[in-house]
Amino acid sequence: MPRVELLAPxxxxxxxxxxxxxxxxxxxxxxxxxxxxxxxxxxxxxxxRQALELAHGCGRKxxxxxxxxxxxxxxxxxxxxxxxxxxxxxxxxxxxxxGVLSRVRAIDPQREIHLSTQANTLNGPACEFWxxxxxxRVNLGRELSLADLRLIRSQTTVxxxxxxxxxxxxxxxxxxxxxxxxxxxxxxAGACAQPCRxxxxxVEETRPGRYFPIEExxxxxxxxxxxDLCRLxxxxxxxxxxxxxxxxEGRMKTLYYVAAVTRVYRAAIDAWCADPIGYVADPQWRxxxxxxxxxxxxxxxxxxxxxxxxxxxxYRQSHDFLAIVRAVAADGRVLVEGRNRFAADEQVEVIGPAxxxxxxxxxxxxxxxxxxxxxxxxxxxxxxxPPAPLQVGDLLRRERPVxxxxxxxxxxGKKLSPQ
Numbered sequence: 001m002p003r004v005e006l007l008a009p010x011x012x013x014x015x016x017x018x019x020x021x022x023x024x025x026x027x028x029x030x031x032x033x034x035x036x037x038x039x040x041x042x043x044x045x046x047x048x049r050q051a052l053e054l055a056h057g058c059g060r061k062x063x064x065x066x067x068x069x070x071x072x073x074x075x076x077x078x079x080x081x082x083x084x085x086x087x088x089x090x091x092x093x094x095x096x097x098x099g100v101l102s103r104v105r106a107i108d109p110q111r112e113i114h115l116s117t118q119a120n121t122l123n124g125p126a127c128e129f130w131x132x133x134x135x136x137r138v139n140l141g142r143e144l145s146l147a148d149l150r151l152i153r154s155q156t157t158v159x160x161x162x163x164x165x166x167x168x169x170x171x172x173x174x175x176x177x178x179x180x181x182x183x184x185x186x187x188x189a190g191a192c193a194q195p196c197r198x199x200x201x202x203v204e205e206t207r208p209g210r211y212f213p214i215e216e217x218x219x220x221x222x223x224x225x226x227x228d229l230c231r232l233x234x235x236x237x238x239x240x241x242x243x244x245x246x247x248x249e250g251r252m253k254t255l256y257y258v259a260a261v262t263r264v265y266r267a268a269i270d271a272w273c274a275d276p277i278g279y280v281a282d283p284q285w286r287x288x289x290x291x292x293x294x295x296x297x298x299x300x301x302x303x304x305x306x307x308x309x310x311x312x313x314x315y316r317q318s319h320d321f322l323a324i325v326r327a328v329a330a331d332g333r334v335l336v337e338g339r340n341r342f343a344a345d346e347q348v349e350v351i352g353p354a355x356x357x358x359x360x361x362x363x364x365x366x367x368x369x370x371x372x373x374x375x376x377x378x379x380x381x382x383x384x385x386p387p388a389p390l391q392v393g394d395l396l397r398r399e400r401p402v403x404x405x406x407x408x409x410x411x412x413g414k415k416l417s418p419q
Contacts (some may be wrong), residue, residue, distance in 0.1 A: 001403075002344070003025070003223055003273055004026050004239055004243065004244065004245065004246060004268055004269055004273060004357075005025045005026055005061075005161075005244060005246065006025050006026075006179040006245075006246055006248075006262065006269055006337060007025065007026045007027070007028060007063075007161065007246065007247040008022075008024035008026075008027050008028075008248050008258060008261075008262045009027070009028060009029075009246050009248060009249065009250045009251040009253065009258060010028065010029040010051070010251065010258075011029070011250075011251040011252060011253070011258075012025040012043075012048065013043075013047060013054075014249075014398070015255055015258045016029065016055070017053055017137050017393070018056060018060055018255055018258050018259045018262075018393055019258050019259075019262055020054065020055060020278045020389070021259075021393045022258070022259045022262040022263040022266065022353050022393075023262055023263055023265075023266030023267075023353060023354075025061065026060055026061035026063060026091070026245070026409045027055060027060065027061075027062055027063070028061070028063040028064075028065060028094060028247075028251075029042075029051065029063075029065065029097055030042050030064070030065045030075055030082070030251065031043050031044075031045075031048060031064055031065075031066075031085070031403070032045075033077070033078075033081050034065075034066045034067075034068045034070065034074075034078060034081065034100070035064075035065040035066065035067065035068065036065060036068055036118065036192075037117075038069050042261065045084060045088075045368070048064070048085075048088055048090075049244055052088060052089055052090065054090065054260055054389060058207065058256070061090055061091040061092075062090060063091055063092045063093070063094050063095075063114060064085070064090050064092075064093055064094065064345065065094045065151065065306060066078075066093050066094065066095050066100055066104070067094050067096040067097075067100075067116035067118050068094055068096075068097070069096065069097045069118075069277065069287060070097055070099060070100060075099065075103065078100060078103055079103060079107060079346075079393070079406040079410055082103060082104060082107040082108055082323070083107060085108070086107070087230060090111065090275075091110040092113060092114045092137070093108075093111055093112075093113055093114065093296075094113070094114045094115075094116050094139070094220045095114070095115065095355065096116035096117075096118035096119040097115060098133075099131060100263060100285050101113060101134070101135070103161075105134055107255070110136075112136045112353070113134055113135050113136060113137075114135070114136065114137040114138070114139060114161070115130050115137065115138045115139060115141045116139055117140065117142055117163065117186050118343055119138075119141075120141045120143075121138050121139075121140055122143065122144060122148070123152060123155070124151065124152045124154070124155020124156045125155065125158035125232045126157050127140075127155070127184075128155070128157075128158070130158065131156065131157065131158040132374055133157065133307060136153065136158070137158065137159035137161055138156075138158055138159070138160055138161065138240055138242065139161040139162070139163075139245075139247065140152065140160060140161065140162050141404055142163050142229065142301075142328075143171065143300050143301060144162070145181055145300055146199075146234055146237050146238060146241065146300050149162060149238065149241045149243065150241040150242075153241050153243070159244040159245070160242070160243050160244050160245070161244060161245035161246075161247055162238065162245075162246065162247065163228070163229055163231075163246075163247045163248075163249055164230075164231040164232075164235070164238065164246040164247065164265060165229055165230055165232070165248045165261055165265065165289075166228065166229055166248055166249020166250050166253075167226075167228055167249055167250070167262075167295075168226040168227060168228065168229050168298075169196070169226065172374055174300040176192070176196070178195050178196060179191070179193045179194070179195055180191045182195050183195065183207065188219075188328065196226070196378060202248075202270065209215065219264070219319055219376050225299040226295075226318075227296045227297060228295045228296065228297055228298070229249070229297070229298060229299075230282070230289060230294075230297035230298070230299055231299050231300070232264065232265070232268060232285055232286055232289060232299070233281070233286070234297045234299045235265075235268050235269070235272060235277055235281075236272055236276070237282065239269070239272050239273075240277075246249060246265060246267065246269060248261055248262060252325055253291065254321060254339075255324060255339070255395070256292065256320070256321035256339075256395055256397065257292050259351070259393075259395055260288060260289075260291065260292050260351065260395075261289065261292060263351070263353055263354070263355055264285045264288050264289055264355075266354075267282070267285060267287055267354070267355050268281065275372070283356075284355065286356075288351075288355075289315070289322070290318060291317070291318050291319040291397070292314065292317065292319075292344075293315050293316070294317070295316070296316070303372045309367075317400065318399060318400055319349075319397045319398060319399055319400055320340050320398055320400055320408055321339050321340060321395065321396075321397050322337055322338065322339060322340050322342045322348060322376075322395075322397055322398055323336040323337055323338045323340075323342070323376070323395070323396040324336065324337050324339065324382055324392065324393070324394070324395055324396070325390050325392055325393060325395070325396075326381065326392065326395040327390060327392060328389075328390060328391065329383070332385065332386065332389060333383050333384065333385050333386075334377075334379070334383070334384055334385075334386055334390050334394075335368075335381055335382070335404060336381070336382060336383075336396060337379065337380070338376045338377055338378050338379060338380045338382070339378055339379075340378060340379060341375065341376065341377055342362075342364040342375075342376050342396075342398065343362070343373050343374060343375055343376070344362055344363075344364050344372075344373060344375070344382075344384075345361075345362055345363065345374075346362050347359070347360075347361050347362070347366070347398065348360050348362055348391060348396045348397065349360075349397050349398065349399070350394050350395065350396055351395050351397065352390070352391055352393070352394040352395075353391075353393070358386075358387070358388055358390075360386060360387060361387075361394070362384065362386075363385070364385075365382040365383065365384050366382060366383045367380070367381070367382055367383075368381055368382070368383070369371065407408040
């Protein structure tokens, strides 16, 4: 079977390196202008050159997002930005605005163009239309079911890309005005404040100031929230439909998310491509995805559904991301950089590329000056002695106790919701 591309997010240079290390065939990232994830790390021109060297150095591809919808006064700024990008060997631009597409074709006509999910492409004739406009690949709307994808594949010859994992949106492929209305930050200009994740209540008009939870629950409700997409269980059907690229959502997610999710889909896609008839999913793959912060998973959407909402949309996460291996000494010791606080005598687990997993009972740590330390803080660097050889880019995590109280977002230190 031909190799199906695995496309992973790269919110910054660190995440890009891990995405490549953990098996991505291509990465997508945003420059300093006109991307749709402004709060995520963005890449200046020098950083883009460095990212290209990393990606192309290991035979992978790099796509740049230019998928914001522009206002009339921004077109001259776009033209200048495209001129500055022309010397770079980017593998494709990801666009959604037809005006942006037309300017790319005028200024940089040799550049490959991919259509963003933000364009809400939901049928075969639409894909064919975009192909006639010079689009090489269409990232289909996240609102599509597996049956929809199969039908579209039969109706177009353009390359097709579909999301396999990550957040869904309350609005059609992110075309949402909620953030702009509540905060002044436009989702369609890359500054979404994600108010669909906030907790809401209702007010009866004759009782101003009294807030009633919509559900009988002490937490209130997340009225606009949706489930997360996880198409691991449906991967054979998705790949058999003829999809060319499987995309992981999450440029604003953590290092741990990028590594853990990418390595699972790398293993699953490789197994299916090697033997579609005899393919059997490894139970470890789904168990690994459950160890990453996520809302309840859904593997497919009903045809015609814009998003799926559930009463219980709390984040789940069974493990905490603790540290990343930054260096390996000649004597086997590893220098790790903390992401969450942990003790030097804890039971942890190491994960690495190719689904490599190793239990590790820690037995002491030394700081960079060689002094013993018992508690490792976020961003601190300490030397540890592992029970087996490790590699730069390996990650340390620990299982979270059932009564952990507040849930932390993948080591980001942000309180999300109570247990």
